[in-house]
Amino acid sequence: MHSRDTFFRFIRPEHLYLTALSFIVVTSILVSAIYIYLYVKKKRHFLKQFITDKLDEYISTILIGEEILPDQLLLDEELTDILNRKSGQQLAIDQLINTKKNLTGHAAESIIELYEKLNLKTISIQKFRSPLWYKKAKGIYELYMMNQKSLEKQIAQYTNSNNEYVRTEAQTAIIGFSGFHGLSFLGTLSYPLTDWQQIKLLEQLQLLNPDKMPDLPLWLQSTNQYVVAFALKLAETYQQMHVHTEVVHCLNSPSERIRHQAILTLSRIAQDDTTQILKTIYAQETYANKQTILKQIAIIGTDDDIDFLINVLKTETNDTLKLEAVRATMKSSLDGDKIIAEVASENQVIAVMAKQINYEMTK
Amino acid sequence: MSGLNIFIDILTYGIFIYSVTLLFFYVFIGLYSIGETRLYIHKNNFTDYRLLAASSHIPSVSILAPAYNEGATIIENVRSLLSLFYNNLEVIIINDGSKDDSLEKLIDAYQLQPAPHYIQYKIPTKEIRCVYRSKNPIYRKLVVVDKVNGGKADALNVGINISSNDYIVCIDVDCILEQDALLKMIKPFLEQTDTKVIATGGVIRIANSCEIRDGRLVKVHLPDNYWARMQSLEYIRAFILGRMAWARLNGLLLISGAFGAFDKQVVIACGGYNHNTVGEDMELVVRMRRYMEERKVPYKVAYIPDPLCWTEAPVSTRIFGRQRNRWTRGTIETLQLHKVMFFNPRYHVLGMLSYPYWFFFEMLAPPIEFIGFFVFVIMAFLGIIEWQMFLALLTFIIAFGYMYSAFAALMEVITYNMYRRKTDMAKLLITALTEPFIFHPFGVWAAIKGYIDLIRKKKSWGEMTRQGFGQSPAIKKQ
Amino acid sequence: MISILLIEDDPLIQKTVNLKLKKEGFDVVCCNDGKEGIEKLKEILPDIVLTDLMLPYVSGLEIVTVAKEIKEKDIPVIVFSGMGQEQVVEEAFQLGADDYITKPFSLSELTIRIKKQLKR
Numbered sequence: 001m002h003s004r005d006t007f008f009r010f011i012r013p014e015h016l017y018l019t020a021l022s023f024i025v026v027t028s029i030l031v032s033a034i035y036i037y038l039y040v041k042k043k044r045h046f047l048k049q050f051i052t053d054k055l056d057e058y059i060s061t062i063l064i065g066e067e068i069l070p071d072q073l074l075l076d077e078e079l080t081d082i083l084n085r086k087s088g089q090q091l092a093i094d095q096l097i098n099t100k101k102n103l104t105g106h107a108a109e110s111i112i113e114l115y116e117k118l119n120l121k122t123i124s125i126q127k128f129r130s131p132l133w134y135k136k137a138k139g140i141y142e143l144y145m146m147n148q149k150s151l152e153k154q155i156a157q158y159t160n161s162n163n164e165y166v167r168t169e170a171q172t173a174i175i176g177f178s179g180f181h182g183l184s185f186l187g188t189l190s191y192p193l194t195d196w197q198q199i200k201l202l203e204q205l206q207l208l209n210p211d212k213m214p215d216l217p218l219w220l221q222s223t224n225q226y227v228v229a230f231a232l233k234l235a236e237t238y239q240q241m242h243v244h245t246e247v248v249h250c251l252n253s254p255s256e257r258i259r260h261q262a263i264l265t266l267s268r269i270a271q272d273d274t275t276q277i278l279k280t281i282y283a284q285e286t287y288a289n290k291q292t293i294l295k296q297i298a299i300i301g302t303d304d305d306i307d308f309l310i311n312v313l314k315t316e317t318n319d320t321l322k323l324e325a326v327r328a329t330m331k332s333s334l335d336g337d338k339i340i341a342e343v344a345s346e347n348q349v350i351a352v353m354a355k356q357i358n359y360e361m362t363k
Numbered sequence: 364m365s366g367l368n369i370f371i372d373i374l375t376y377g378i379f380i381y382s383v384t385l386l387f388f389y390v391f392i393g394l395y396s397i398g399e400t401r402l403y404i405h406k407n408n409f410t411d412y413r414l415l416a417a418s419s420h421i422p423s424v425s426i427l428a429p430a431y432n433e434g435a436t437i438i439e440n441v442r443s444l445l446s447l448f449y450n451n452l453e454v455i456i457i458n459d460g461s462k463d464d465s466l467e468k469l470i471d472a473y474q475l476q477p478a479p480h481y482i483q484y485k486i487p488t489k490e491i492r493c494v495y496r497s498k499n500p501i502y503r504k505l506v507v508v509d510k511v512n513g514g515k516a517d518a519l520n521v522g523i524n525i526s527s528n529d530y531i532v533c534i535d536v537d538c539i540l541e542q543d544a545l546l547k548m549i550k551p552f553l554e555q556t557d558t559k560v561i562a563t564g565g566v567i568r569i570a571n572s573c574e575i576r577d578g579r580l581v582k583v584h585l586p587d588n589y590w591a592r593m594q595s596l597e598y599i600r601a602f603i604l605g606r607m608a609w610a611r612l613n614g615l616l617l618i619s620g621a622f623g624a625f626d627k628q629v630v631i632a633c634g635g636y637n638h639n640t641v642g643e644d645m646e647l648v649v650r651m652r653r654y655m656e657e658r659k660v661p662y663k664v665a666y667i668p669d670p671l672c673w674t675e676a677p678v679s680t681r682i683f684g685r686q687r688n689r690w691t692r693g694t695i696e697t698l699q700l701h702k703v704m705f706f707n708p709r710y711h712v713l714g715m716l717s718y719p720y721w722f723f724f725e726m727l728a729p730p731i732e733f734i735g736f737f738v739f740v741i742m743a744f745l746g747i748i749e750w751q752m753f754l755a756l757l758t759f760i761i762a763f764g765y766m767y768s769a770f771a772a773l774m775e776v777i778t779y780n781m782y783r784r785k786t787d788m789a790k791l792l793i794t795a796l797t798e799p800f801i802f803h804p805f806g807v808w809a810a811i812k813g814y815i816d817l818i819r820k821k822k823s824w825g826e827m828t829r830q831g832f833g834q835s836p837a838i839k840k841q
Numbered sequence: 842m843i844s845i846l847l848i849e850d851d852p853l854i855q856k857t858v859n860l861k862l863k864k865e866g867f868d869v870v871c872c873n874d875g876k877e878g879i880e881k882l883k884e885i886l887p888d889i890v891l892t893d894l895m896l897p898y899v900s901g902l903e904i905v906t907v908a909k910e911i912k913e914k915d916i917p918v919i920v921f922s923g924m925g926q927e928q929v930v931e932e933a934f935q936l937g938a939d940d941y942i943t944k945p946f947s948l949s950e951l952t953i954r955i956k957k958q959l960k961r
Contacts, residue, residue: 020761026766034788034792101945107948134405349481446898448895450926501906577899
């Protein structure tokens with residue numbers, strides 16, 4: 001009996017039953033919450049459907065060329081009722097944005113006109129002014145998707161915001177509004193620019209006509225490594241031959257990734273001495289960058305580079321690099337396959353590699 | 364008598380402390396995951412994945428899908444993989460020496476021909492028979508590798524050797540992926556700044572009873588089968604609560620073998636998948652983490668809570684039992700291989716939190732429960748059970764279980780809400796009531812069998828010969 | 842009446858293109874996915890095919906191939922592509938596509954291109 005007393009001194013069955021009961025109560029609350037959420041979500045779904053249908057009607061009429069004034073839509077009482085409520089407003093904004101993504105020209109302008117006439121612009125601006133980061137970012141997103149250029153200056157202040165999401169949306173917005181001119185934020189950016197964001201910006205710029213980037217040389221020498229990386233990508237994408245010197249300078253960067261991007265860029269803006277430069281830095285480079293160099297020589301190389309490539313083939317022990325060297329040789333010279341065949345006759349490994357490259361090149 | 368009393372004391376206290384600690388962990392995980400889920404939903408409110416999937420700047424990805432005797436569905440599965448939205452993609456199907464007509468079917472359907480390929484054995488594997496590519500430019504993304512049978516880990520390693528891209532996505536070939544799945548999984552790699560992302564894990568959802576058309580999930584239904592349904596609940600708890608919380612702590616030990624993305628260079632540096640364990644998916648992640656810890660490089664294992672991958676769950680007790688058996692053995696083997704990390708501060712969160720948690724509450728839980736049950740039976744037999752106390756304890760634990768499941772279900776509804784119908788939810792919750800009496804005990808029993816099987820296997824370890832592993836075969840004549 | 846087969850999985854684009862072309866006096870048949878598209882293609886032998894390249898499951902390139910394989914009729918094919926998909930567009934042309942337009946596109950431009958193809 002002694003043992004049970006010691007144990008039960010601390011806990012009695014009643015305590016456990018009481019706690020269990022409280023668990024059951026919490027469970028009931030949770031289950032009720034589940035059903036409430038399901039109900040709310042269903043209602044929201046129908047609301048969304050309703051708004052979508054109404055907006056689609058309006059949009060279709062515009063698209064087939066008939067004139068319709070937004071006022072006609074505003075006369076629809078049900079719709080105005082819904083748009084007076086916050087939930088309806090957000091759904092309407094989301095739907096308008098979704099639609100606008102797929103349209104250009106007159107149709108897109110009509111969407112924006114509708115957005116403004118339905119007073120949804122004020123909602124977006126309210127969000128933009130919110131101190132909560134996710135609201136601010138969403139507000140910025142809505143404003144630039146709806147081309148609200150009047151707020152450009154205000155949004156531009158956030159391109160160096162300490163909140164990552166606000167910052168990226170602001171940057172995307174400024175590019176959206178001002179295209180290549182908007183890139184000026186790169187000059188003062190003190191935070192990282194992730195690859196994801198870089199890709200987003202590049203995709204945005206691709207929709208526009210290429211324009212001059214007078215500050216490109218400055219960005220290539222920025223103290224912010226991410227700015228340098230992005231500038232290199234810009235130089236690559238838009239073949240900015242005039243920054244060749246600065247890009248070569250980037251080959252001295254302590255960052256492997258920057259050197260990697262510099263190599264890629266150089267092959268796109270290649271001059272006569274480019275291949276020689278790449279060959280010179282080859283020996284000190286990391287494995288990954290050696291691979292990159294060989295891949296680029298495959299693109300820009302000529303007969304003059306065969307000696308270097310054969311040397312690489314003979315001295316490198318790593319098979320991946322050997323394969324790249326074979327590829328480069330066969331691609332940069334018309335006699336490439338003959339030269340490789342010579343080497344292959346004494347080396348079974350090279351022979352197999354050559355077969356693979358041959359297959360690739362004939363497809 | 365006093366000796367027995369002390370023994371019973373220790374046992375009761377022990378089990379009680381164990382249970383309470385476990386409960387606290389669960390509560391912590393539950394609450395901690397909320398913040399991370401909220402953050403993720405806010406972040407992704409405005410990302411247009413479709414637009415970026417076509418970009419020429421996104422990194423190259425190879426999907427690795429080992430296939431063994433999947434003849435019945437392989438054509439469809441491959442087709443659905445080939446239609447994923449991603450610009451620079453390679454789909455590598457590794458035929459792991461299937462005994463059926465999987466390979467013939469593929470060659471026929473996709474107009475494959477043997478393609479000369481210099482095979483680099485960056486990771487030692489069993490022999491590769493042939494590499495196939497398609498004559499038809501529409502299928503240029505497809506690569507099929509035929510190899511000698513060697514198991515899933517070996518097949519994946521072959522895929523890694525063949526892959527020419529920077530990131531690998533390892534999947535089960537019969538998984539159904541969402542259209543945007545690849546880009547979502549690669550996104551963490553593109554968002555890294557100072558911390559290197561070495562792997563990303565995704566969420567697996569149960570596809571049983573769902574409507575699937577042309578390799579796409581059209582409509583979600585709650586599974587009709589009891590076991591599949593219980594697994595749905597289990598997966599919801601594990602993914603929405605468990606993994607989310609661990610990811611937030613950067614202590615995630617497991618990425619599902621059915622769907623995971625990895626930095627290929629790091630995988631190769633670690634030596635690829637380990638073919639000596641049945642838990643190769645977990646073992647790789649643990650080894651990769653350990654590798655980064657030992658090199659003192661800041662790193663992260665990311666986790667995407669969106670439901671991206673749907674898979675068929677086992678519906679028969681036999682197959683389900685075997686799965687849990689295998690999972691248990693995999694866990695034990697993995698933890699054993701890396702026992703140096705146990706409460707080792709050198710490994711930070713991994714060693715001080717993740718590993719001990721898995722050791723005590725995942726690995727040891729089945730044996731502790733089993734022994735507890737055994738002791739209970741003996742005590743009942745000896746008439747020394749205080750029934751009042753026992754029933755109170757049982758009620759306490761069961762009630763907690765229900766509360767936890769309800770919480771997980773609520774989180775599911777708030778976030779992705781895959782089961783929209785009220786009846787589906789009701790069915791799920793009612794099925795949950797049976798868990799402590801049917802599903803859970805069966806799981807424990809399957810796990811115990813796993814222990815037994817592992818001990819038996821260890822005894823016959825010496826007889827196993829290493830067939831063909833460990834050296835690079837001579838170059839095959841092509 | 843001229844028949845147009847439209848294969849596009851985005852419901853909004855489908856709706857708007859459908860409306861615009863109907864107004865221009867064409868008879869439009871819509872398909873949500875490639876599989877249905879191929880079936881309809883063989884069944885109705887339209888005067889022109891408009892297809893998205895980024896279709897789930899059955900690639901737009903397959904549609905081009907099937908359309909060009911039809912011996913009974915010379916069916917022009919116009920493909921929709923997203924930005925930056927030059928490689929896929931080039932492949933489409935290699936397989937026989939007649940014209941392309943990038944999304945987002947202007948409906949009037951699409952109509953002009955359709956009319957141009959039909960003049961052949």
